[in-house]
Amino acid sequence: MQRTPRIATLALAALLLGMLAGLGCSSRKQVTTADTTPPPPPPTETTTPPPPPSEPPSETTAEPTAAGLEDAFFDFDAAEIRNDAKDALTNNGRYLQGHGSSNVVIEGHCDERGSVEYNLALGERRARAAKDFLVSYGVPATRLTTISYGKERPFDAGHDESAWAKNRRAHFVSK
Amino acid sequence: MALLVWPGRATTQTDVRIGVKASGTLKSPLLLERFRAGAGAETDARNAHDVVRHDFDLSGVFAVADVEALTEKLTPNPAEQGTVRVQGNVEMAGPGLQFSGEVLDIGSGESVFKRSYPTTRGDLRRTMHKFNDDVIEALTGERGIAETKIAFVRVSGRVKEIWVADYDGENGRALTHDNSIALSPAWAPWGSEIAFTTFKRGNPDLYLFDLVRGASYPFSTRPGLNTAPCYSPDGKWIACTLTRDGNAEIYLVSRDAQTARRLTRNGRIDSSPSFSPTGNQIAFTSDRSGSPQIYVMDTEGSNQRLITLEGKYNDSPQWSPKGDRIVFASRHDAVFDVIVMDANGQNPVQITFQAGHNENPRWSADARKIYFSSTRSGQRQIFIMNPDGSDVVQLTKGGESFNPAAGPRGKKRLQAAGSG
Numbered sequence: 001m002q003r004t005p006r007i008a009t010l011a012l013a014a015l016l017l018g019m020l021a022g023l024g025c026s027s028r029k030q031v032t033t034a035d036t037t038p039p040p041p042p043p044t045e046t047t048t049p050p051p052p053p054s055e056p057p058s059e060t061t062a063e064p065t066a067a068g069l070e071d072a073f074f075d076f077d078a079a080e081i082r083n084d085a086k087d088a089l090t091n092n093g094r095y096l097q098g099h100g101s102s103n104v105v106i107e108g109h110c111d112e113r114g115s116v117e118y119n120l121a122l123g124e125r126r127a128r129a130a131k132d133f134l135v136s137y138g139v140p141a142t143r144l145t146t147i148s149y150g151k152e153r154p155f156d157a158g159h160d161e162s163a164w165a166k167n168r169r170a171h172f173v174s175k
Numbered sequence: 176m177a178l179l180v181w182p183g184r185a186t187t188q189t190d191v192r193i194g195v196k197a198s199g200t201l202k203s204p205l206l207l208e209r210f211r212a213g214a215g216a217e218t219d220a221r222n223a224h225d226v227v228r229h230d231f232d233l234s235g236v237f238a239v240a241d242v243e244a245l246t247e248k249l250t251p252n253p254a255e256q257g258t259v260r261v262q263g264n265v266e267m268a269g270p271g272l273q274f275s276g277e278v279l280d281i282g283s284g285e286s287v288f289k290r291s292y293p294t295t296r297g298d299l300r301r302t303m304h305k306f307n308d309d310v311i312e313a314l315t316g317e318r319g320i321a322e323t324k325i326a327f328v329r330v331s332g333r334v335k336e337i338w339v340a341d342y343d344g345e346n347g348r349a350l351t352h353d354n355s356i357a358l359s360p361a362w363a364p365w366g367s368e369i370a371f372t373t374f375k376r377g378n379p380d381l382y383l384f385d386l387v388r389g390a391s392y393p394f395s396t397r398p399g400l401n402t403a404p405c406y407s408p409d410g411k412w413i414a415c416t417l418t419r420d421g422n423a424e425i426y427l428v429s430r431d432a433q434t435a436r437r438l439t440r441n442g443r444i445d446s447s448p449s450f451s452p453t454g455n456q457i458a459f460t461s462d463r464s465g466s467p468q469i470y471v472m473d474t475e476g477s478n479q480r481l482i483t484l485e486g487k488y489n490d491s492p493q494w495s496p497k498g499d500r501i502v503f504a505s506r507h508d509a510v511f512d513v514i515v516m517d518a519n520g521q522n523p524v525q526i527t528f529q530a531g532h533n534e535n536p537r538w539s540a541d542a543r544k545i546y547f548s549s550t551r552s553g554q555r556q557i558f559i560m561n562p563d564g565s566d567v568v569q570l571t572k573g574g575e576s577f578n579p580a581a582g583p584r585g586k587k588r589l590q591a592a593g594s595g
Contacts (some may be wrong), residue, residue, distance in 0.1 A: 077466065077488070113511075115491045115504065115534060116328075116358050116578060117403040118460060118467055120372075120379060121416060121423035121444040124400055128421070147378065148400060152335065152356050 066104050068095040069172035072130050073165065076111065079125035081133055085170075089130060092172065093137035103175040106130050108148040109155070111164035116150060123148030130170035145175065203314070204258040205237040206281070208244045213266030219296060220265040223274055223303050227263070230307035230321045233343060233568060235543040235561045236314075251284030259287065259314065263306075271295040276306050278313065288313040300345070320539045324582040325546060326350070326360035326369050327557050330575035337371050337384065342539070342581070344557065344570030350384055351391065360580045361404040361413075369580075370394065370404035370413055381415060381428075395428055395435075403447045406430075407454050407474075414438075414448035414457055425459055427474070438476035449493045449501075450474075451518070458482075458492040458501055458518075469503055469520070482520030491535060494518065495542045500562070502536040502545055513547050515562055526564030533558075539581045546570075546579040 069092045072085035081089065096102065108127030110119040127146035135141045155171075156163035207228055212220035231237045242260070249260065260279045265272055272295060278288040288310055294302040304321035311319035320342050329338045329349070337357045340347035351357050355375040362369055369384045373391075381401040384391040395401040399418030406413055412427045420437065423444045427436045439445035443463040450457055454474060461470050464481065469492045472479040483489045488506035495501065498518065505514045505525075511532040516523040527533035531550035538545055545562055548555045554575035560567040 077462075113532075114467075114488075114506070115447065115460075117416065117447045118444065118462075118490050120358075120400055120402050121418070121446045124418050124423060125444065146399075149356075149374075152358070152374075153333075 066102070066172045066174040068092075068099070069104065071172070072126075072133075072170040074126055074168040074170075076113070076164070076168065077122065079122060079129045081129055085130075086133070089133045090137065093134050093139055096134065096139045096143065097137075103143045103145070105173045105175050106144060106146045107153075107171040107173060108146065108150075109153060109167055109169050109171060110151045111167045112151050112154060112159065113164070114151070116152070120148050120150035123150045126168070126170050202238045203236060205231055205239050206242045206258065206260045207231065207239050208242055208260065208262045210263035210265055211244055212264070215267050216265045216272060219272055219299060220263070223263060223265050223299055226300050226303040227261075227307050229343065230304060230319070231261075233544070233559065233566075234307065234311060234319050234321070235566065236311055236319070249279050249281065249284050251282065253282050256282035258282070261310065268293065272299065274299070274302055274306065276310070278310055300341075304341070317541060318584060320541050320544065320581070320584065323540055323584055324366075325557070325570075326362065326371075326580045326582065327571070327576050328358055328360065328578040329571075330554075330577075337369065338576070339369075339386075339582075340570075343559075347571070350386070359403055359578055361406060362580055362582045363406050364408060364410045364583055366583045366585050370406065370415075372402045372404070381413070394432055405448050405450055405457075407450050408452055409454060414450065416446040416448070425457070425476075436476075438472065438474075439479070447491055451494045452496050452498045456494075458494050460490045460492065469501065471518075482518075483516075483523070484520060485523060486514070489514070493537055495538050496540060497542045500542075502538060502562075504534040504536060513545065513564075515545075524563075526560070526562065527567075528564070535578050537579050537581050540584045546581055548577040548579060 070088040072081065072088045074085070075082065106127045108123030108125070110123050124146065127148055131144045131146050134144060154167045156166045210220040210224045228239060231239045244262065258281045260281055262277045262279065264275045271293060273291055273293055275291040277286055279285070280287050290309060292302045292306065307321040308319040323342045324339050325342055326337060326339050328335050334354050335356045335358060336352065337350045337360050338347050339350055350369065351373065353373055353375040355373055358372045360369050360371045367386045369386065371382060371384065372379050373382050378396065378398065379400050379402055380393060381395040381404055382391045383394045395415065395417065397417055397419040400416055400423060403416040404413050411430050413430060414425060414427055416423050417426050422442055423446050424440065425438045425445045425448050427438060428434070441463050443461060445459060445461045447460040448457045449459070456471055457474055458469060458471050460467050466487050467490045468481055469483040469489050470479055471482050486505040486507060490504055492501050492503040500515055501518050502513060502515050504511050511534045512525050513527045513533045513536045514523050514525050533547055533549045535548040536545050544559050546557060546559050549558050552569060555577040556569055557571040557576050557579045558567055558569050
């Protein structure tokens with residue numbers, strides 16, 4: 001009984017053959033080194049303590065702002081410090097210098113537009129830009145840590161520019 | 176109305192009887208008979224038919240028409256060369272069921288595939304997925320994806336967990352129960368492990384979920400971002416984004432977590448790596464030119480070059496498992512749409528249109544389909560379509576889901592490739 005593909009036209013057969021030939025070469029090349037059995041889990045397993053109990057989700061979307069510290073806002077797809085953000089960060093720098101013992105976490109946040117992964121990186125840039133501003137103002141870097149939430153913790157759940165503008169921010173939380 | 180910035184626009188043909196181009200391959204006419212049933216198996220026969228009918232429809236390979244079962248031997252009809260007829264029969268067999276399927280070539284009248292499957296009521300759905308994949312392999316030489324799984328992120332209030340489901344969105348279940356933010360699932364090539372980002376210990380860390388043990392393990396917990404994982408085709412490396420050196424850069428971290436090699440070096444964002452199927456190249460997103468664009472580099476980090484020449488905002492590249500094309504998301508006129516282009520950046524073709532935001536495109540294991548997330552029905556949900564944008568089907572409903580990742584065809588296939 002004939003076993004050649006029944007439904008393919010000559011053109012498709014040629015296309016498939018070409019692709020299979022191409023794949024075959026690369027597959028074979030890799031197979032010599034490919035380990036098809038899963039490697040063992042990373043060795044970190046035994047040295048890692050169990051994760052702390054998860055916090056229940058809170059009702060509000062925003063983390064509480066550290067007292068006396070203002071958010072710095074950003075333009076779309078940008079991590080440059082705007083003039084209004086300079087004023088906010090300057091006030092924050094003054095406050096932190098006057099409260100010498102307080103450490104803060106600077107959260108970088110984004111609006112909902114764009115990929116999860118890109119926005120995590122963009123939020124990181126925003127948090128670090130705010131931190132760099134404060135360090136150059138004179139706040140010791142050891143008092144400032146950063147984290148990016150990307151687009152995952154919006155302050156305003158809306159889908160318009162008014163909401164997005166609020167969500168593109170560096171936010172300050174007491175440590 | 177939004178202006179289309181992409182020069183090519185995929186056309187969708189429906190006249191499959193004359194073998195027109197659709198989804199980058201030929202859609203072949205398939206006549207699906209009403210399945211025969213033994214005593215007591217009438218409902219099972221209907222269920223089996225409906226499952227495989229949906230599989231054939233989703234495959235991107237067939238144009239399906241329903242027909243009654245033949246009452247006598249098939250008369251060959253050379254004018255119908257290329258059309259196949261699928262027959263099925265479900266019978267009670269001991270405590271379970273038996274499904275028997277056969278494919279006839281109408282042109283020659285010959286049987287081109289025939290197999291019996293012992294099964295049960297609970298397993299019937301999986302059996303029909305296997306039959307679908309067997310038929311597609313017998314007719315095209317390449318297996319279908321109905322037996323594969325997808326992973327994705329499902330949202331519940333402030334919580335985001337990693338879920339897995341069948342390839343068609345059925346039988347979804349939560350993998351993680353961390354009550355935190357879990358993102359960006361990526362399948363290991365051997366199919367029993369998923370890398371993902373989680374905030375469960377406060378920092379965005381990379382964890383590996385072992386589907387056999389049902390548990391996850393920390394993989395990269397460096398200060399700052401540990402995001403955007405993608406396994407190398409041989410499974411020995413995970414490309415990802417780390418900010419341990421101050422800015423989002425792409426690294427290769429060995430699967431045993433012992434070695435990290437930095438691949439990119441610039442003051443802007445580099446993220447979302449995707450290996451070529453040979454493992455020799457990586458596509459990624461960088462905003463080094465001022466806005467996000469798609470770049471390609473050799474796996475050593477050398478020869479970094481921009482490949483998207485159109486569009487101001489291009490992100491989320493994924494290399495086709497065939498190696499010939501790259502799919503990505505592009506922002507234009509304030510919306511996101513899915514674009515497919517040649518792997519060298521030529522011939523970009525927009526394949527989603529005026530239907531909300533369409534993002535997170537991911538090839539199926541056979542490259543015959545593209546999964547993506549879309550807001551066209553409200554909240555983000557997972558959809559599947561052909562690579563020319565036709566046959567869009569919504570796979571998840573309720574709540575909100577995004578970040579689809581298509582699983583591999585499984586260990587058996589890897590071993591088969593390994594012996595070749």
